[in-house]
Amino acid sequence: MAAKDFRSERVKQMFSWTTAETSPSSPAGDEKESKMSQIQFSMPLDINNSTVWQKRQQAVCVQHAFKHYGSNKRPNHVLSNLNMSVKKGTIYGLLGASGCGKTTLLSCIVGRRKLNSGEIWVLGGKPGTKGSGVPGKRVGYMPQEIALYGEFTIRETMMYFGWIFGMETREIAERLRFLLDFLDLPSENRMVKNLSGGQQRRVSFAVALMHDPELLILDEPTVGVDPLLRQSIWTHLVRITSSGDKTVIITTHYIEEARQAHCIGLMRSGRLLAEESPQALLTMYSCISLEDVFLKLSRRQGQANQVVELNVSGGLGLNKMSKREEAPYAAEDAQVVGLNFHQSKEVLIVDHAAGSNGDLPGKMTEVVKSECEDCGGCFNFTSRGKIKALIQKNFLRMWRNIGVMLFIFALPVMQVILFCLAIGRDPSGLRLAVVNDDVHVLDGYCPYNASCSMKNLSCRYLAHLKNQSIIKQYYADLDSAIDAVREGDAWGAIYFNENYTDSLVARLALADTADNETIMSSEVQVWLDMSNQQIGLMLNRDIQFSYRDFAKDLLKTCNYNPKVGDIPIDFKDPIYGDNNPSFTDFVAPGVILTIVFFLAVALTSSALIVERMEGLLDRSWVAGVSPGEILFSHVVTQFVVMCGQTALVLIFMILVFGVKSNGNIFYVIMLTLLQGLCGMCFGFVISAACELERNAIQLALGSFYPTLLLSGVIWPIEGMPWALRGIALCLPLTLATSALRSVLTRGWPLSDPDVYLGFVATLAWIALFLVVTLTILRFKRG
Numbered sequence: 001m002a003a004k005d006f007r008s009e010r011v012k013q014m015f016s017w018t019t020a021e022t023s024p025s026s027p028a029g030d031e032k033e034s035k036m037s038q039i040q041f042s043m044p045l046d047i048n049n050s051t052v053w054q055k056r057q058q059a060v061c062v063q064h065a066f067k068h069y070g071s072n073k074r075p076n077h078v079l080s081n082l083n084m085s086v087k088k089g090t091i092y093g094l095l096g097a098s099g100c101g102k103t104t105l106l107s108c109i110v111g112r113r114k115l116n117s118g119e120i121w122v123l124g125g126k127p128g129t130k131g132s133g134v135p136g137k138r139v140g141y142m143p144q145e146i147a148l149y150g151e152f153t154i155r156e157t158m159m160y161f162g163w164i165f166g167m168e169t170r171e172i173a174e175r176l177r178f179l180l181d182f183l184d185l186p187s188e189n190r191m192v193k194n195l196s197g198g199q200q201r202r203v204s205f206a207v208a209l210m211h212d213p214e215l216l217i218l219d220e221p222t223v224g225v226d227p228l229l230r231q232s233i234w235t236h237l238v239r240i241t242s243s244g245d246k247t248v249i250i251t252t253h254y255i256e257e258a259r260q261a262h263c264i265g266l267m268r269s270g271r272l273l274a275e276e277s278p279q280a281l282l283t284m285y286s287c288i289s290l291e292d293v294f295l296k297l298s299r300r301q302g303q304a305n306q307v308v309e310l311n312v313s314g315g316l317g318l319n320k321m322s323k324r325e326e327a328p329y330a331a332e333d334a335q336v337v338g339l340n341f342h343q344s345k346e347v348l349i350v351d352h353a354a355g356s357n358g359d360l361p362g363k364m365t366e367v368v369k370s371e372c373e374d375c376g377g378c379f380n381f382t383s384r385g386k387i388k389a390l391i392q393k394n395f396l397r398m399w400r401n402i403g404v405m406l407f408i409f410a411l412p413v414m415q416v417i418l419f420c421l422a423i424g425r426d427p428s429g430l431r432l433a434v435v436n437d438d439v440h441v442l443d444g445y446c447p448y449n450a451s452c453s454m455k456n457l458s459c460r461y462l463a464h465l466k467n468q469s470i471i472k473q474y475y476a477d478l479d480s481a482i483d484a485v486r487e488g489d490a491w492g493a494i495y496f497n498e499n500y501t502d503s504l505v506a507r508l509a510l511a512d513t514a515d516n517e518t519i520m521s522s523e524v525q526v527w528l529d530m531s532n533q534q535i536g537l538m539l540n541r542d543i544q545f546s547y548r549d550f551a552k553d554l555l556k557t558c559n560y561n562p563k564v565g566d567i568p569i570d571f572k573d574p575i576y577g578d579n580n581p582s583f584t585d586f587v588a589p590g591v592i593l594t595i596v597f598f599l600a601v602a603l604t605s606s607a608l609i610v611e612r613m614e615g616l617l618d619r620s621w622v623a624g625v626s627p628g629e630i631l632f633s634h635v636v637t638q639f640v641v642m643c644g645q646t647a648l649v650l651i652f653m654i655l656v657f658g659v660k661s662n663g664n665i666f667y668v669i670m671l672t673l674l675q676g677l678c679g680m681c682f683g684f685v686i687s688a689a690c691e692l693e694r695n696a697i698q699l700a701l702g703s704f705y706p707t708l709l710l711s712g713v714i715w716p717i718e719g720m721p722w723a724l725r726g727i728a729l730c731l732p733l734t735l736a737t738s739a740l741r742s743v744l745t746r747g748w749p750l751s752d753p754d755v756y757l758g759f760v761a762t763l764a765w766i767a768l769f770l771v772v773t774l775t776i777l778r779f780k781r782g
């Protein structure tokens with residue numbers, strides 16, 4: 001029979017079956033009905049000729065599915081014109097070589113990934129569309145990886161997923177009791193991470209069964225499970241599908257266990273080569289085991305398609321076949337073909353496991369569930385329930401990692417303490433090589449008279465050099481003093497010639513009539529090591545200020561106006577700050593914000609990655625949690641942590657170390673919190689964008705130094721080239737640092753542009769980061 005004729009025959013059968021079921025039954029009719037039902041049950045839907053209504057009657061209907069990974073230029077085709085139909089109330093075993101695309105197909109079915117082209121109908125709707133319930137609670141998904149929170153107990157795991165599915169706590173507890181017993185799980189109080197691999201898989205399976213979904217999608221659920229339990233899992237699957245309203249799609253590498261499925265889809269090179277009942281396959285190929293069927297099929301394919309690699313290892317699996325070619329028995333139009341193309345339909349009347357209790361596994365007349373089952377009025381409720389579950393989960397994870405949490409709180413305190421102790425204080429203990437030919441200095445004692453005496457003025461001057469910061473070391477001659485500086489034994493050399501006191505007195509007395517020689521020999525000569533700018537400038541400043549103090553002191557004791565000894569510039573009290581500004585006060589605002597910002601980045605930048613890598617994010621998405629809900633729950637939890645960190649940073653900075661705070665402390669707290677929020681959102685961008693944790697760490701660390709250097713935290717941006725200044729102004733910390741500095745040191749109110757621009761810029765960055773994160777998450781989910 002030509003393929004086309006056969007298809008129309010099948011369509012006819014389908015409708016006659018439907019009619020038979022709805023017509024009054026008779027014994028003869030019953031028999032016919034049963035037979036026809038089985039024919040219908042065993043036969044795939046004619047994808048090309050089916051109507052939308054027919055597709056919606058299937059549990060799953062995939063039509064002309066194409067999916068590739070990688071770029072469009074160099075695509076890795078995984079699904080190539082794949083067609084598949086899974087009837088309601090059946091177990092569908094999806095078998096195929098490793099890497100043939102089974103997981104990809106399942107992830108498209110559950111709405112986790114999108115096809116490049118083609119259509120998927122799941123439970124009457126298209127996955128991902130509003131009201132389809134997929135992803136959502138209509139589906140139970142067990143991914144290949146364990147995808148569980150290791151630090152949760154079995155009970156906490158079940159509670160979390162139960163709440164996500166919108167179940168009541170009492171309901172979850174009942175279901176948990178059943179699942180513990182059914183899956184032979186250890187005590188519900190055992191931590192998942194302490195379970196064996198097989199036990200963890202069973203917990204993962206239990207999660208998929210938790211809410212008794214209409215469609216159960218199981219990606220290799222029986223790996224690592226002992227044969228007895230494997231059998232009981234299959235018995236359970238057969239039982240739940242026997243009522244006709246539950247459907248199971250299962251992948252397994254234990255080919256023989258798939259004999260218990262109602263239908264098997266044999267997948268290769270991204271398409272289904274056969275979609276048939278196990279019994280029909282055995283009959284057609286005259287084999288006693290499915291494994292033999294696959295070997296036979298594989299051999300045929302090998303002959304025709306130059307199979308490069310085919311390996312059925314230990315009777316458990318088919319390994320990757322790298323060459324993509326058409327199967328010889330694929331239909332011309334590349335739709336899914338049942339092997340029944342080559343067989344008469346009588347062969348297909350099978351005796352499979354579903355009939356064990358005499359029930360028909362599928363009901364074609366079942367009305368498709370309302371599209372709005374999972375939406376509309378219940379949205380807010382379920383969303384609240386999910387967010388509650390997500391937030392509790394996040395807090396519980398923190399609590400279980402209490403050591404890490406303590407470190408997270410101790411870290412900002414440590415940073416503040418280190419900053420305040422290490423940065424901004426004047427260097428002390430600086431050695432200065434002194435050569436005094438003016439006075440004979442014995443054992444470092446340089447005598448002088450503190451009254452109005454014009455003797456030993458060099459010693460009187462040296463007494464004004466701060467003893468706590470400068471250590472005076474006397475040298476016999478100038479050469480050895482300069483050598484000491486050259487060799488790094490002193491930061492500078494200071495020299496008084498033998499006529500210093502006399503020349504200075506003459507200079508003061510003669511004023512503008514003093515000759516050049518007198519002026520020259522009244523000068524103190526200084527050689528500094530300026531290789532260290534901070535120390536060099538400080539010595540320079542101290543040497544000059546000491547001279548001013550010395551001159552004023554001398555004039556005062558001799559009853560002159562001390563101002564005569566000062567430079568004729570009168571610095572009044574500063575408008576903001578004080579006469580002796582501290583570097584700490586300048587840097588502190590930037591340091592406060594940098595600590596809070598980057599701690600938040602560190603805290604969040606790996607949050608989503610860890611969940612994604614462990615398959616937890618996928619699981620949550622399939623359970624119907626949206627990226628927005630995941631993000632919101634993380635924002636809430638991290639914000640609480642950040643509030644604690646901010647409080648500690650401000651308490652230590654302002655109360656313990658006395659950093660000046662002249663403005664409204666409320667603005668200081670608000671701006672610091674907002675910067676933390678901004679850092680958190682930046683962390684989310686990193687977390688959403690990076691696939692690997694190490695990439696996230698690199699990006700977070702990589703952004704730290706440019707931000708620190710360009711944000712005016714340690715050096716005013718006014719010192720940068722204009723182009724760099726433009727870039728600096730666009731960074732999240734720059735305007736906020738300037739605003740905080742203005743509040744802390746100048747006490748400016750919010751109405752000042754410098755202050756409110758800091759708030760506005762921070763809020764704008766938060767919004768931008770959130771939008772970028774959501775876009776990336778949505779894109780990746782697609």
Ligand SMILES: Nc1ncnc2c1ncn2[C@@H]1O[C@H](COP(=O)(O)OP(=O)(O)OP(=O)(O)O)[C@@H](O)[C@H]1O
Pocket residue numbers: 069070076078096097098099100101102103104105144
């Ligand atoms: N995220 C991804 N990015 C790029 N390629 C991917 C990705 N996921 C899967 N692939 C590739 O797609 C192909 C099909 O992978 P898939 O996981 O769907 O196979 P599978 O049949 O489930 O294999 P197995 O039975 O070993 O689990 C493989 O070649 C795999 O390398």
